[in-house]
Amino acid sequence: MMNGDFRSERPGTSATYTMDDSDEEDINLPSSGEDQKIIRRPKTSKQTFLTQSRATKKRSANAKMKTRRSLEDRPPWVQPSVRGAMPTPDMTVTHINQTHDRVRARDMAAMFNEGQTSTDWLKNHSIEHFNLTLKDLLSKGQIIRPKNNNNKRLDGPPRELQFEASVVNEFEYKLYESIEMYHNRIRWLLKGSKKTFGMIKGNKVALVIDSSDSNCGFGRISHFRESLMELIDEQLHNREMLYLMSFGTDLDTLWHTPRYTNIRILDEARYWVNSLSGTGGCNLLAALKKVLKVKDIDSIVLVMGSCPDQNAEALVEYIEQAAVGRQVPLHCVTFDCNNHLTNLTLRKLADISGGRYHVYASGSEEQIYTGTDITMLLREIRIAQDVINKIQEMRQGMMGDALVSILNEISLEVQKLPQSRFLPRPPNHTGPLVLEEAAFLPKTSEDWLQQNGLKGKRLSLYQVLAPNAFNQIEEFIPIIRKSVRSQTHEKAMTQFEWHDGTIKNVHVDPALLFDYQKQLGATVKLYERRVDWLSKDSRRLFGTLTEKRIVILIDLSLSNANYLVHIQHSLRLLLQQQMLNKEAFNIIGFSSTARSWRPFMQEPTEQNLQMAWKWALGLECGGSRNFLAALRLALENEEDRKRNMTVDGIYLFTSGIPDQLPEVICSFMEEATIAQPTRLHSILFNVDDYDSNGAIPGRYANITQTAECLRTLAHVTRGRFHWFRETGIIESDDIKGILSEMDKAVNYSQKCAMLVDSVKKRSPKYQAELMNGSSDDQPKMLPMRPSSAKRKALPAPKHTELSLARLQITENKDKEDGKPLPRSRPSSAKKEPSKMDSNRIASEKDRKSKRPSSAHKSKPSKQVFYTEFKNEVGTVYKQYPDILSKKKSVRKAINHPVIPDREELKTTKEWLKLYGLSKLRLDLSKLVSGPECTHAKRHIGTLNKSVTAKYCTIFPSVNIKGTVRHLQMQAHELQDYEKQIELVLRRYLRRLQWLLGASRRTFGAVVEKKVIVLVDTSGSMVSHMEELKRELVALIWDQFQRENISFNIVRFSGDIEPWRNGLVEPTEINCHDAVRWVSTFAPAGNTCTLEALVHAFKDKDVQSIYLLTDGKPDSSTARVLREVAQVNTIRGVKIHTISFNCEDETANIFLRQLAAMCRSRYHRCYAGMDGDLMAHKLLDEGFKDIDHPILPTFDSDDLKQLVDEIEQARHFLSQSRSFRQLFGTTTKPHEKNKSSRHMPPNHIKPSMTAAAT
Incomplete structure (x- = not known):
């Protein structure tokens, strides 16, 4: 067929093609008439646009002779027996092509009977659906390069296309078949009532008829009635519901509501149509208002034959407003109307409402082809004809010198294809996404380390050693009159530098440190697994996407033209693996200009992700890197603001430096993210082989400067920086944080080994082994004695209970005289005194106790005595203090403050300097602060057990700022303190009400x-x-x-x-x-x-x-x-x-x-905050419940300072009440003495012991 001559007729009709006798066969096809014509169709042979040589034809003839001889040599046909065989069904086929033909014929027949519109019908029967466009034809060809005289291919652009002749013939045959199908559908649309009114859609139809004098006069009414009767009989009789209305100057409806179709309803409709007559003007607007209010209809058929009374703008504007939120299309029909303005108005109404437009003109048949249904079919016929014309030009280009010009035209079509089409692609690059839903919401390494870091897991070395670490203490010892520094035990303690640079004495527990090192090893393995996880899949390219609403910025500058497939593949992995668990996303590609996938962020459903991937496949590179335009498109999106959607994270995927300066971008980010905490994460993919002869970028920078710029942009907005290349990750903030934590763990492990080694070297066994293995020539020596093993003096004789009680009274008297004794003896003063020294000290204390005291320091004296219970001693007062003297008491008195009721114009800071708790001397921590409780259990060698001091059983112990102290206030004093603190609290609350009143609530x-x-x-x-x-x-x-x-x-x-x-x-x-x-x-x-x-x-x-x-x-x-x-x-x-x-x-x-x-x-x-109400509740209800009501948290400086002082006072009040409760459970010494008189002797022991202590 490539070399044949064409007759005037086209395939599919009764014409016959005459080809060369050597390469043809006869095919009998049934024609539309009674006779059958013979079509000569060329056999299938691979041909090109170049003319075949004689040698090629000779080889082809020899091959055909061999095929004929093989056919002649095969055995004769044997007729099979069909006895008892079942008849074959109608759909039984013997070839797959026959199945396709039957299904296609069935679909074609079905489409005519289903009553589909051309829009719906062309979804399955368009040229594009059948893959018959010129692009599809070019895809079937093979691009070859021209050859030189030496039969070598040149390196120039492609100049020729090579096709198989059978492919071109089949392609052309399908085009003719499609054109014939479109002609048949047009003929079907021009039959009966479809020619006059078009094809009616919908099951619940409202028919609105123009009954104006212009349409129903001048002999038109009879033809109009006949057409409407034909419409009812052919198309409306099988509808579910009908509603009929005519309009002229007034409206006339057959029924008030739509009626279900039956014989009676159809008869009423026919009778109503036969009674139509002219009713004045053409009030189309009133008819539309009426019919659009009717419920239960899904299609409106508007038949117009005259010009409406209203102008076109008013009608179009009304339909635009009325069609909002409704799905009722208007099927507009122009019935034999010669006014072109009416035709234009009805076309606009149909387009706005989503309906169709149909024209009927008895005097001009060509106007009917301007309707919506037929226009779409004619457009498909033109597309098919254009492709056929291209095929004819290709055939003509195979002969003579016309080959070059035609191939140039084809090469232009090839040049229009994007350059990325010729780049190598990974497997299934253009296929649909294979989505993976993440099992958990990823976190940044910074957030992840807050929970899994060494500090979060309490695995910091300083946290582990803190319970066994002690500061070096240097205090002044009054006895020896000099400062003494604490010393380190040589065998169990070692000096260790703390994280703040200080030196501490640490007790080293090897078992504890061994267990700690095991935990460090497990934690390091966890960090290694996270680094491995961060280095895989799309996280290697983009890092982790942690925000819920994100926008991805893709660099599409001309410098990335050779890496477009790589960019698309990276984006594909991201959409598949990390996008499904987000709330909203959008993609913006930027070069010299920025364009987004959607006008606003979309939910990452499976359909949206597939559509985003299809959009990404069509991206092309060109221009520079206008990053600021893309950033503005992402942050200044009015559509997102209308939906109250803010961008949480922006991920920039680029290979170079932006066109704008970093200072400009940082300033814009600061201003644009005032009301939204948006973070910018920058991803740099390293490209080493930029073409030096290619396009010059807007700004040039080497890879180090580019990385520094992108790193700055990310860190300014608290984002992350990610830098990678084909071989792996170069720099990543996420991985850098994990590696830093791993280095810290290794450092802690080394310090642990150093501590254990330092203690091990001090052990005598280690020193002995070191000396034994040092040298065989040297004589073996015993290890040297440690410095702590010096000769000690003999211990002093043991004191009796009476002597100890006398010594204690003497020491207490010395304390009262103003000579404080040290809290504990230093390690340097732990030398056991000799017998003579102890006797001398005891005698000196006895002499001191016998000295008469001065008048201004008269103190009560006590006398100790043995009790009847074993070796216990008791005490009695021998001399009482002068209570009538005006001397100042040693105890701290409770202050009774007076705060003026009139408010002063001062800031809260200045006001609290005058009337704060510290200034009013109502700080409970200072009032109750007595000596520290240092009476821990002590091992008594003679008793061979640990004995605790009896002092702690008499005086209650309280915790003051983390230190255990003995409570020095009595119950009545605490009750007086509570009364005063309540008065101060009420004054503070009145001050708070004053600050929250009038204009001070807003301005302070x-x-x-x-x-x-x-x-x-x-x-x-x-x-x-x-x-x-x-x-x-x-x-x-x-x-x-x-x-x-x-x-x-x-x-x-x-x-x-x-x-x-x-x-x-x-x-x-x-x-x-x-x-x-x-x-x-x-x-x-x-x-x-x-x-x-x-x-x-x-x-x-x-x-x-x-x-x-x-x-x-x-x-x-x-x-x-x-x-x-x-x-x-x-x-x-x-x-x-x-x-x-x-x-x-x-x-x-x-x-x-x-x-x-x-x-x-x-x-x-x-x-909405009302602190005045909370203050009123406190003043009204009192302070019985300290924890309720809770005052709100204020941000203002004045209110915050005052509320803090109120909370401090409430805390002191609660603490005082809890201290006062201790006296209810603690027995007083005088009560013990009274009760001991009425108890047996075995109950005297605790009270006497307490008194002695």
């Missing part, structure tokens, strides 16, 4: 006498502007006018507007004028905070500035702090900041920093 207490108030009236204050006006009016009258404070008010938004040029006195006239000016505030513009502060500093007399705002300034916060610091360094003006209903933590941090820099106060106004 104004303590200066010359102030300027800067008020933010930007557009973000629109929801709180009325509240702000009320609070400003209260500030003017409640604080400025009452306290005689000179003031000025400055409003700032996009510009600055002061109320007065300077400070004014708070007269009644000025206050009224200020209130009137405040009432004119209107929210609009930006937030120029810096300019407002600079304007306020121009006033020479101002003492403080009160800045009220609800967000960050337009300029950089760092710049505002820097400029204010320069201006205010010398003047020292207070800048009190007020956060007005601001939920942005970043903005609150800025205001807090600004106030702290100027040594001022920060105040935050809460909309």
Whole structure:
């Protein structure tokens, strides 16, 4: 067929093609007529566009002769027996092609009978569906390169395409078959009522008919009625429900509601159609309003034959509004109307509502082809004809010199294909995604190490050694009158450098350290598994995606053209493995411009991920790296803001430095993420073989500078940096944190080995082994005696109970005289005294005890005696102190403070300096702080057991700031203290109510006498502007006018507007004028905070500035702090900041920093917090329950300091009550003495022992 001549007819009709006699065979095909025509169809042979040589034809003829001889030599045919055989079914086939033909024929027949629209029908019968486009034809060819004279292929671009002749013939035959199918459907659409009204869709149909005088007059009514009757009989009789309405000047409905179709309903419809007549004008708008209100219909058929009374714009606008949220299409029919405006209006109405448009014109048959159904079929016929024309040109190009021009045209089609199509691809690159759902939500290594790090698992070496580590103590010993330093036990302690640089004495437990090293080894293995996990699959390329709502930025610059497949494959792995457990995502590709996959973030469903992958396959590289455009597209997305969706993480996948400077990008990120904590993570894939002759990027930097730039961009936003190449990961913040923890574990293990080794070397056994193995020539010597094994003096004789009691009384008397004894003897003073020394010390103490005391130091004296119970001793008072003397008591008295009821204009910090708990001497920790309880159990050699001191059984022990002390206050003193602390608490709560009252709730207490108030009236204050006006009016009258404070008010938004040029006195006239000016505030513009502060500093007399705002300034916060610091360094003006209903933590941090820099106060106004109510409950209910009610947590400096002091007072009150309860369980010494008189002797022992102690 490639070399044959074509007749005028096309295949599929009764025409005959004449080809060469040598290469043809006859095929009989049934025609549409009675006779059968013969079509000569070429045999299948592989041909190219180049003319075959004679030698090739000769070889082909020889092959055919051999085939004929083999056919002649085969045995004759034997007729098989069919006796008893079952008849074959109708669908039995003998070849797979026959099955395809039968199924296709069945589908074609079904489509005509189902009544599908052309849109639905072409989904399964279009040229593209059958793969018959020009692109599909080119894909069947083989691209070959031209050859030179030496029969070698040149390295130029592809110049020729090679096809098999059978492929081209079959392709062309399918095209003709498709055209014939489209013609048959057009003929079917032009039969009966479908020609007049088109094909009606829907089961519940509303028929709206134009019954105007123009449509029903001039002899048209009879033809119109006949057409409608034909429509009812052919298409409407099998519908589920019907609704009929006609419109002229007025509306006429056959039924009020849609009716189910039956014989009676159809008869009523026919009768109603036969009674149609002209009813005036054409009020189409009223008809549409009426029919769109009818329920239970799914299709509206609008038949128009005249021009409507309303203009086209009004009708189109109404349908646009009425069609929102509805799925009722309009099937618009123009019935023999010559007005082109009516045709245009109906076409617009059909397009807006999602329906179809049909034209019927009895005088112009060609207008019917402008309808929706037939237009779509004609477009498919034109597409098929264009492909056939290309095939004809290809055939003609096989003869003569026309080959080069045709092949050039084909090569242009090939050049239009993307360059990435010729790059090598991994297997199943273009296939659908194989999604994997993660079993857990990944974390960054920083968050992961908070739980699994050495410190989180309490495996830090310093945490393990802390219970056995002791500081070196150096104290002054009064007995020897010099400072003594503690010493280290040689065998069990070793000196070890702590993490803060100090030296501590550590008791080394080898078993504990051995177990600790085993735990370190298991932890290091866990870290190794995480590093291995981070280095696999998509985590090797992108790291871990930890946020829930993410945007991926893909670098599509021209420099990455040769790596596009690599980029696509990396994105494929990411979509498959890490995207399914997110909340929303989007993909943005950027080069010179940025384009996104979707206008806003989408949920990562399976369908959306597959669509995103198809979009990624169509990406092309070109241009530079306009990273800022992509960043703005991700962060300044209005669609996401409308849906209250903020971007949590942005992942930048690039191979080079952005076009913009890093300072510009960092500044933009800081401003854009004010209200959303977005992190930018940068991924750098290393490319080593950039083409030096290729495109020049917008900015050039080597790989080190590029990595430093991307690392800075990531770390500024608290993101992570990831750098990899084909061979593996070069740098990763996630892996770096894990490796750092592993190095720390190794370091701890080495220090453990060093500690164990240091103790081992000190052991005598080790020294002996070292000496024995040192040298055989030297004589063996015994190990040297340790320094601690010096000769000790003989112990002193044992004291009796009586002598010990006398010594203790003497020591107590010495303590009372003002000579404190050390808490414990140092290790250097543990030398056992000799017998003579002990006797001398005892005699000296006896002499001291006999000395008469002076008058101003008269103390009660005691006398000890033996009891009747074994060797126990008791004591009695021999002389009582003079209670009538006016000497100052040694005990700490409870202070009775007086706080004035009138509130003072002071900050909370200044007020607490006068009336705080410490200033009022009501700090319970100082009142109850006695000596430390150092009476631990001590081993008594003579008794051969551990004995505890009896002192702890008499005096209650309490825990004061982590130290166990003996309680030195009595129960009545604690009760007096509780009474005073309750009075102070009530005064504190009244102060809290005062701070939360009136204008102080919003502005705090104004303590200066010359102030300027800067008020933010930007557009973000629109929801709180009325509240702000009320609070400003209260500030003017409640604080400025009452306290005689000179003031000025400055409003700032996009510009600055002061109320007065300077400070004014708070007269009644000025206050009224200020209130009137405040009432004119209107929210609009930006937030120029810096300019407002600079304007306020121009006033020479101002003492403080009160800045009220609800967000960050337009300029950089760092710049505002820097400029204010320069201006205010010398003047020292207070800048009190007020956060007005601001939920942005970043903005609150800025205001807090600004106030702290100027040594001022920060105040935050809460909309829903009511601390006044909690304070009222405490004052009303009392302090029976210390833990309830709980005061709210305030952010304001004044309120926070006062609430902290209140909580401290409540804590002291609770602590005092718990201390007082100890006296209920502890028996008093005098009670023990009384009870001992009435008890048997075996009950005297504990009381006497306690007294002796």
